Amino acid sequence: MKWYAIHTRSRHEKQVDLFLGERGIETFLPLVHTLSRRKDRKEYVDIPLFPGYMFVYADKERLFDVKYTRGVTRIIGTDVDVPTPIPEKQILDIKFILESDVQLDPFPYLQKGSMVRVKSGPLKGLEGVLVERKGHYKLVIQIDLLQKGAAAEVFISDVEPV
Structure with missing residues (x-):
């Protein structure tokens, strides 16, 4: 059993998550709670962290069921x-960062940057790429296969080089 990334039809991530759950396949759909501004109202909604993508935990035989969902x-x-399987550590890191109470933003995949480890605070122990964006430091956790990532705000004093 390994983690795999699947590409879904546009805006069908939650529906695919439901369909796969009905088939008994373990899924992971990282959602971000964000404010949606419409012309007539504002409301909080859960949107996918990686639009168009989600993850399944399956063996090679069950991937046939996934593919034809x-x-x-x-x-x-x-x-x-x-x-191509995704390393379990990358999935666990994304789950950990979603469970912590920090501001989370989708972030483009980076190939350059300093690898750091968070030494204190709610993200203690996580490793990722340190970047600066709009005057704030962010720890970027990446999913290599998707070439996407998520950035969480950190204090520069809470990180150390790896």
């Missing part, structure tokens, strides 16, 4: 029709 367009892999 309504709303799934493909299983992400480095080669056509060859699903």
Whole structure:
């Protein structure tokens, strides 16, 4: 059993999550609680951290069921029709950061930057890339296969180089 990323139809992540759950397949759909501004109202909604993507925990045999679930367009892999597993540590890091009470923003994938470890605070023990954005420091946790990441605000005094 390994974690795999799947690509869904546009704005179908929650529906695919429901369909896969009905089939008994473990899923992980990271959601961010954010304020939605419409013309006539404002309300808080849960939106996917990685729009168009979600994760499944399955073995190779169950991937057939995943692939042919309504709303799934493909299983992400480095080669056509060859699903590539995602390291469990990356999934656990995203779960940990979602459970902590910090501001979370979607963040583009970075290839350059300093690897750091958080030594104190609510994110203690997490490792990621330290970046500066709009005068604030952020710890970026990345999903390499998707080339996407999430950034959580940290104090520079709470991090140390890896």
